[in-house]
Amino acid sequence: MNAPDIGLFSLFFASIFTSNILLANFLGMCSFIAISKDLKSSNGLGLAVTVVLTVTGAANWLILHYILIPYDLIYLRFIIFILVIAAMVQILEMVIDRVSQKLYITLGIFLPLITVNCAILGVSLFIEIREYNFVQTVIYSLGSGLGWWLAIVALAAIRNKTEKTKTVPAGLQGSGLTMITIGLMALAFIGFSGMLSVQ
Amino acid sequence: MYDTIFQKQKVMRRVVYSLIPLFLMALYLYGWRVLAHTAVIFAAGILTEYIFERKRGKKVSEAVLVTCALFTLSLPPALPVWISVVGIVFAVAVVKEMYGGFGRNIFNPAIGGRLFIWIAFAAPFASAWMEAGGFGTGEAGIDLVTAATPLEQMQNGTLPDIWSLIIGTRAGSMGESSILLITIAGLYLVFTKTAQWRLVVSTILGALALSAGLYWAGVTDVAPHYAMLSGSIWFGAFYFATDPITAPNKKSAQWIYGILIGSISILVRVFTDFNAGLSFGVFVANVFSSLLDELMPAPRKKKAAKPAKTSAKPKEAAA
Numbered sequence: 001m002n003a004p005d006i007g008l009f010s011l012f013f014a015s016i017f018t019s020n021i022l023l024a025n026f027l028g029m030c031s032f033i034a035i036s037k038d039l040k041s042s043n044g045l046g047l048a049v050t051v052v053l054t055v056t057g058a059a060n061w062l063i064l065h066y067i068l069i070p071y072d073l074i075y076l077r078f079i080i081f082i083l084v085i086a087a088m089v090q091i092l093e094m095v096i097d098r099v100s101q102k103l104y105i106t107l108g109i110f111l112p113l114i115t116v117n118c119a120i121l122g123v124s125l126f127i128e129i130r131e132y133n134f135v136q137t138v139i140y141s142l143g144s145g146l147g148w149w150l151a152i153v154a155l156a157a158i159r160n161k162t163e164k165t166k167t168v169p170a171g172l173q174g175s176g177l178t179m180i181t182i183g184l185m186a187l188a189f190i191g192f193s194g195m196l197s198v199q
Numbered sequence: 200m201y202d203t204i205f206q207k208q209k210v211m212r213r214v215v216y217s218l219i220p221l222f223l224m225a226l227y228l229y230g231w232r233v234l235a236h237t238a239v240i241f242a243a244g245i246l247t248e249y250i251f252e253r254k255r256g257k258k259v260s261e262a263v264l265v266t267c268a269l270f271t272l273s274l275p276p277a278l279p280v281w282i283s284v285v286g287i288v289f290a291v292a293v294v295k296e297m298y299g300g301f302g303r304n305i306f307n308p309a310i311g312g313r314l315f316i317w318i319a320f321a322a323p324f325a326s327a328w329m330e331a332g333g334f335g336t337g338e339a340g341i342d343l344v345t346a347a348t349p350l351e352q353m354q355n356g357t358l359p360d361i362w363s364l365i366i367g368t369r370a371g372s373m374g375e376s377s378i379l380l381i382t383i384a385g386l387y388l389v390f391t392k393t394a395q396w397r398l399v400v401s402t403i404l405g406a407l408a409l410s411a412g413l414y415w416a417g418v419t420d421v422a423p424h425y426a427m428l429s430g431s432i433w434f435g436a437f438y439f440a441t442d443p444i445t446a447p448n449k450k451s452a453q454w455i456y457g458i459l460i461g462s463i464s465i466l467v468r469v470f471t472d473f474n475a476g477l478s479f480g481v482f483v484a485n486v487f488s489s490l491l492d493e494l495m496p497a498p499r500k501k502k503a504a505k506p507a508k509t510s511a512k513p514k515e516a517a518a
Contacts, residue, residue, distance in 0.1 A: 039493055157489035158305050167255060167299035180297060184306050185486050187314055191463070191479025195470045 003133035010196050011136060015143030018192035021119050022151040023185055028119030031110050032152055033178055037163070041106035042156035046149030048092055048111065050142070053120055056085045057141025060124040061134055081124045086115045119148055130198070140198070155181065204249065206258040213393045214265045214438075217384040221272055224380055225373040229276035229329055233373055239280050241267045244287045251296040260301035266290060269438055270309040272374025273431065273478070275327035282320050286312035306485045307445045310478045317478070328370045349429035350468065350475055353421045364428040375431040385437030394441035397450065398457045402436040403427070405461025410469075419469050432464055435477040445485050452491035459484040 006014075021027050028049070035045045060081050068074050093111050097104045104111070114120065123144050127137050158181055162168065168177055225233045244267040248259045270287055290312025295304045317324050328348050348370045349359040363369045367377025375381075388394035410426035413419050427433065440446065440460050447456050460480040467476025 154486050154490045157493045158486070160493070161305065161489055162298060162303070165299035165303045167303065169254075169297060172297055177297065180293060181305065184294065184311060184482075187311070187318070188306075188479060188482035188486050190314075190318060191467045191473060191476060191483065192471065194472045195466070 003131055003136060006136065006198065008135065008139050011198065012139050012143045014196035014198050015140050016147040016150065017189075018195045019198050020147040020151060020189055021123065021144040022148055023182075023189040024193070025119075025122065026186075027122040028117050028148060029182075031113060031117055032148075032155065033175055033182070035107065035110055036152055036155040036159055036178070038106075039153060039156045039160060041103065042152045043149075044096075044100070044103040045107055045110065045114075046145075046152050048096065048107070049114060049117065049119065050145030050149050052085065052088050052092060052114055053123055053145035053148070054138065054142045056081075056088050056120060057123055057127060057144075058134070058138050059084050059088070061127055061132070061137040064128060077125075077128065078121075081121060082115070085120055085124075089115045119144065151185070155185070204245075204259050205261055208261040210393055210443075211261040211265050213391055214388065215261070215268055217387050217393075218265075218268045218272065218374070218438075220380050220384060221374040221377065222268070224367055224377050225272065225276075228368070228376065229373060232276045232329075233271075235280055236274060236276075236278075236283055236373070237271050240271050240283055240287045243284045244270070244291050247288050247291040248296060248300075251292070252300065255300070257300070262301050263291060263295075266295070266308045269374075270312050272434070273309060273313050273372050275324060275371075276329045276373050278327040279323055282316050282323060285319075286316035288312075289315045302444055304444060305489065307439055307442050307481055310439060310481045310485075314478050314482055330370060348475075349425075353425065353429065359425070359429065361425075361428070364425075369429075371429075372431060372434075375434040378428055378433050381433050381437055388437065388441070394437060395443070395446070395453065397453045398440045398446055399436050401454045401457025402440040402461045403432070405458035406432050406436075406465050407461070409462040409465040413465070413469060421469075426465065426468075430464075430468065430475050431477045432461070435460070435464070435481060439477070439481045440484075445488060447488045447492040447495075449492055449495045449497070452488075452495040455491055455495075456484050456488055459487065 015021070019025065022029070022032055031045060031049075036042045063080060063084065064074075064077065068077055068080065073080075089112060092114075093104075096107070096111065123141050127140065132140055155178070159178060162177055162181065163174075172180070222233070222237070241264070244263055245259060248263045252259050267287060270290060271283070274283055274286075290308040294306050294311035295301070295308040298304045349364060352359055359369060364376075365378045367380065369376055385394065385399065389396045389399065407423055407427055410419075410421070411423040414421065414423055414426075436457075440457055447453055460477075462480075463483050464476040464480035467473055467479045473479065
């Protein structure tokens with residue numbers, strides 16, 4: 001195994017800004033659009049995604065390199081990765097239920113749906129394809145989570161303004177305009193492309 | 200006739216007035232192409248806004264004139280005119296009107312339009328720079344000759360003449376080149392309180408600090424004063440960073456916003472394939488502008504008077 005030669009700091013910076021998991025890779029869109037209506041719950045979801053991403057990224061790396069590769073079970077990776085993610089989400093759900101009942105209710109169905117949040121499986125698979133070593137894996141998953149978090153709170157703050165506007169054309173109100181906003185956000189982030197490489 | 204189509208906005212009118220010298224300069228530098236772009240862009244922009252606003256039963260805002268003027272000045276002179284039409288229609292329709300019209304847009308329309316055509320039509324954009332001077336006749340004769348902008352020159356290691364940077368006789372976007380005229384026009388805006396000085400200063404500081412830091416760290420060989428005078432940092436600091444609608448309202452948020460614009464512009468310019476970064480700087484800062492306003496603590500009572508004034512500006516203008 002030969003890990004790519006990337007400095008940890010530039011990998012961290014790149015995973016937050018220049019190859020943002022949402023705005024450059026377009027992973028994790030469904031909850032990005034659905035939960036970004038108010039700042040508080042999007043903040044909670046961002047935190048949850050960051051935690052799940054970091055822990056599952058690390059756990060999946062360990063499983064991949066100490067179980068799947070030695071026993072030649074690599075073809076099972078999708079199922080195993082999803083299982084690990086599902087277990088993590090289950091634990092997190094119990095924690096949130098305990099700590100903040102209100103956040104638990106606002107997140108509602110989207111909390112268990114983190115399981116099928118493409119960003120999380122996507123990061124695990126990127127880690128495998130790009131052959132990161134363990135430290136890089138942790139940095140990359142943490143950075144991706146923070147990038148996701150940053151993007152969703154930025155969108156929530158923007159929607160805070162746009163949803164109050166009565167003059168938006170009727171057909172575009174709500175998620176229609178949100179799609180346009182996301183497109184424009186991605187247009188802004190194109191500027192970073194080619195700045196730092198992640199693989 | 201004019202009154203039936205437009206609603207009067209004093210602030211926006213001042214911005215348009217301040218842009219007139221820049222237009223004259225562009226006319227001297229690039230000749231008839233400026234006129235062609237101006238005519239077509241204003242017609243298409245106003246028409247687009249008119250179609251949207253008529254549905255709402257409102258008049259066209261004079262802000263669209265500012266958008267059209269800034270958009271025109273930010274384009275390379277030899278760009279095919281139909282591309283600039285695509286840009287202005289995108290700018291007014293998608294970036295502004297779909298968000299509910301004047302005062303509601305999150306992103307700066309002129310920048311949005313420019314980025315859209317820059318990315319969609321990268322090749323024509325890259326070869327649309329012209330040699331400046333002589334009302335567009337240049338040394339090019341009838342056919343246009345593409346010229347390297349100072350930023351491209353510096354990437355190749357040659358330093359442009361500093362006087363030509365200040366006066367503006369260098370290749371570049373139509374209105375970005377003359378530092379001297381932009382400064383005079385910009386100071387007029389600042390002193391008439393049309394533009395917020397905090398945004399101008401913080402943008403310039405952000406760009407200056409980062410370019411100086413990168414120069415001394417040995418990452419680039421472009422000295423900070425060259426970095427500041429070339430490209431569109433100066434133009435952007437006075438005209439795009441100060442857009443009262445897309446900038447945040449709180450004082451502390453405005454400082455961060457400006458520094459973001461300046462530093463991202465330099466980052467994009469130095470580290471990516473794009474050779475000019477100001478539009479990206481403004482657009483990325485637009486993404487975070489609402490968030491900055493939410494995150495920054497509310498100003499204390501005594502200081503509350505001033506931010507309230509700036510935030511009231513678009514409303515006053517709309518009235």
